Amino acid sequence: MSTAQLYLSTAVFLLVMGLYGVLVRPHLLRKITALNVMSAGLFLIFVAVAYRGPEAPPDPVPHAMVLTGIVISVSATAFGLLLIRRVLEVTGRAELAVEPEERTAANRQSVTGKRPSPRTEQRDARP
Amino acid sequence: MNETLRNDAWLAAPILLPLLTALIASLLPDRARVRASLAGATATFVASAAVIAGVVRGGPGRHHLGGWGAPLGIDLYADGLTALMLAMTAVLGAAISVYATGYFHTARERRCFWPLWFVLWTGLNALFLTADLFNFYVTLEVVGLSAVALVAMEGGPLALTAAARYLFVAMMGSLVYMGGVALIYSQYGVLDLTLLHGRLGVGPVGRAALALMVVGLLAKTAVFPLHLWLPPAHSSAPAPVSAALSGLVVKGSFYILLRTSFSSFADSALAAIGPFLGVLGGLAVLWGSLQALTQDRLKLMVAYSTVAQIGYLFLLFPVAMPGAGDAAWQSKAYIAGIFHALSHAAAKGAMFMAAGAILHAVGRDDKNSLRGLGEKLPVATSAFAVAGVSIMALPPSGGFIAKWMMLVAAVRTGQWWWAPLMIGGGLLAAAYIFRMVKFMFFQPPASAAELHPIPRRLEFTALALALTALALGLASVYPLAVAAIGAPFPSNWFTESF
Numbered sequence: 001m002s003t004a005q006l007y008l009s010t011a012v013f014l015l016v017m018g019l020y021g022v023l024v025r026p027h028l029l030r031k032i033t034a035l036n037v038m039s040a041g042l043f044l045i046f047v048a049v050a051y052r053g054p055e056a057p058p059d060p061v062p063h064a065m066v067l068t069g070i071v072i073s074v075s076a077t078a079f080g081l082l083l084i085r086r087v088l089e090v091t092g093r094a095e096l097a098v099e100p101e102e103r104t105a106a107n108r109q110s111v112t113g114k115r116p117s118p119r120t121e122q123r124d125a126r127p
Numbered sequence: 128m129n130e131t132l133r134n135d136a137w138l139a140a141p142i143l144l145p146l147l148t149a150l151i152a153s154l155l156p157d158r159a160r161v162r163a164s165l166a167g168a169t170a171t172f173v174a175s176a177a178v179i180a181g182v183v184r185g186g187p188g189r190h191h192l193g194g195w196g197a198p199l200g201i202d203l204y205a206d207g208l209t210a211l212m213l214a215m216t217a218v219l220g221a222a223i224s225v226y227a228t229g230y231f232h233t234a235r236e237r238r239c240f241w242p243l244w245f246v247l248w249t250g251l252n253a254l255f256l257t258a259d260l261f262n263f264y265v266t267l268e269v270v271g272l273s274a275v276a277l278v279a280m281e282g283g284p285l286a287l288t289a290a291a292r293y294l295f296v297a298m299m300g301s302l303v304y305m306g307g308v309a310l311i312y313s314q315y316g317v318l319d320l321t322l323l324h325g326r327l328g329v330g331p332v333g334r335a336a337l338a339l340m341v342v343g344l345l346a347k348t349a350v351f352p353l354h355l356w357l358p359p360a361h362s363s364a365p366a367p368v369s370a371a372l373s374g375l376v377v378k379g380s381f382y383i384l385l386r387t388s389f390s391s392f393a394d395s396a397l398a399a400i401g402p403f404l405g406v407l408g409g410l411a412v413l414w415g416s417l418q419a420l421t422q423d424r425l426k427l428m429v430a431y432s433t434v435a436q437i438g439y440l441f442l443l444f445p446v447a448m449p450g451a452g453d454a455a456w457q458s459k460a461y462i463a464g465i466f467h468a469l470s471h472a473a474a475k476g477a478m479f480m481a482a483g484a485i486l487h488a489v490g491r492d493d494k495n496s497l498r499g500l501g502e503k504l505p506v507a508t509s510a511f512a513v514a515g516v517s518i519m520a521l522p523p524s525g526g527f528i529a530k531w532m533m534l535v536a537a538v539r540t541g542q543w544w545w546a547p548l549m550i551g552g553g554l555l556a557a558a559y560i561f562r563m564v565k566f567m568f569f570q571p572p573a574s575a576a577e578l579h580p581i582p583r584r585l586e587f588t589a590l591a592l593a594l595t596a597l598a599l600g601l602a603s604v605y606p607l608a609v610a611a612i613g614a615p616f617p618s619n620w621f622t623e624s625f
Contacts, residue, residue, distance in 0.1 A: 035302070072265065091284045
């Protein structure tokens with residue numbers, strides 16, 4: 001198996017593993033981790049694509065794309081972690097409610113859009 | 128598309144101005160923030176108008192950012208389709224900005240909304256002006272992350288859960304799309320749409336790449352059966368955000384699919400994918416409409432209606448694909464699809480804004496609290512009803528023109544089986560909209576309770592957008608002519624019979 005093929009098969013394995021994790025694991029932290037495994041697989045595809053044989057230097061364009069991808073992935077992960085922490089604070093669970101429950105809750109609850117959010121006070125009060 | 132396009136440095140302005148506004152708005156104190164935001168919205172609107180005027184006068188334009196051309200640099204490209212998408216974003220964006228000045232009461236809400244909203248606007252304009260597949264990914268992420276943050280800003284358990292679910296679908300969708308882009312790069316060594324013209328989807332690697340791209344984009348556009356994240360996210364966001372999500376954000380990933388399908392896909396690939404997209408669209412029309420019929424909350428009903436209306440957008444693919452029949456009718460189906468995106472943006476924006484005004488005035492939006500509102504909130508309820516005319520596709524609205532053109536094109540290209548679906552979807556839309564309108568106008572008030580006073584601009588922006596959706600039908604000649612500028616169809620349909 002050539003180096004490029006080894007990279008590519010590892011990449012596809014990571015990608016599928018990550019996808020499985022996001023879809024199947026209920027815990028939100030696991031989902032975020034699985035998304036990162038997926039991105040790692042994706043970046044590896046780009047690294048493999050950049051390979052142009054043992055003599056020639058690698059193609060720099062996919063490398064630049066991976067760099068951009070990493071920046072996006074880091075920002076999205078940071079934002080995702082913050083978001084799931086808020087979900088945990090407000091709902092008490094680090095999982096997403098199943099669909100039917102949520103819909104009935106949505107129909108019951110009257111959303112005013114003016115309700116003051118308790119979160120900011122909570123955060124300040126914490127030691 | 129050819130290489131001798133005029134160079135138009137204005138193309139960067141609708142991206143840079145909202146980005147600058149987002150930065151300024153995040154730094155300023157509360158009062159100055161709203162003023163700076165309105166100035167930024169005006170500037171973005173004017174810049175978009177300048178780009179549109181350039182396209183209308185001089186044809187498609189292109190700009191190499193920083194003087195670096197494709198394949199290494201970042202290219203911006205604008206044709207008639209770009210111009211219409213920019214116009215849609217500018218009009219709805221301006222309306223949302225005006226509406227938001229009256230909608231948000233607390234300094235915290237304004238601190239969250241304004242910078243994020245301009246980041247979203249930046250991402251949308253950048254997406255519509257992008258000329259290569261990788262930058263589509265970057266702009267999709269800018270749009271996606273700011274949209275998720277805007278959904279989460281309400282802060283309640285429903286909004287946060289909806290935002291988290293939206294985040295996972297959006298991220299997965301872009302990563303899968305990106306996998307397709309990587310495979311395309313491995314095959315061709317370029318990602319520029321012009322350089323890829325008519326080449327995508329050939330051979331096993333090409334087909335795998337295309338499959339990944341399309342599935343990623345379908346998830347982000349919330350096409351049946353990948354739509355489950357949309358109704359909770361769109362209905363639990365604040366009303367100006369809901370209007371942006373339903374009116375603009377879902378059109379972003381649809382635009383990528385439309386643009387790449389007709390400019391970069393090989394004919395055989397498009398002919399293979401077209402019917403598949405059509406079937407998904409048809410199922411979305413039926414399923415979304417039936418769900419909308421059973422919703423008791425106004426905003427959830429409007430959100431499910433979005434699922435159904437997105438379905439209509441995908442009916443254009445089988446009708447407009449190559450080999451389906453007469454080229455003139457194919458191009459009409461393509462342009463009808465674009466027109467549907469425009470009128471849906473105006474009508475759906477109006478509906479969410481009317482729902483937001485009702486929510487502020489009444490405090491709730493379940494169907495029983497709508498009783499008798501026609502008398503108490505005449506402008507908001509009329510805006511909802513007028514926007515409904517376009518969603519139901521009754522003449523003379525924009526929705527009617529779009530769906531009528533698509534219907535005729537389907538029959539003329541020998542695909543009559545889409546016709547009952549299009550008509551049925553319109554009837555179902557009439558049913559779910561009249562169901563709410565009945566409560567507003569034909570039922571006695573539920574209680575004598577006074578309404579909260581609301582700023583008048585909440586009602587009047589909604590009405591202005593609803594009238595825009597109507598006017599699109601009356602003045603449809605102009606947008607249809609713009610859509611034909613640089614359209615990827617050989618025959619000039621506009622000079623032929625219409």
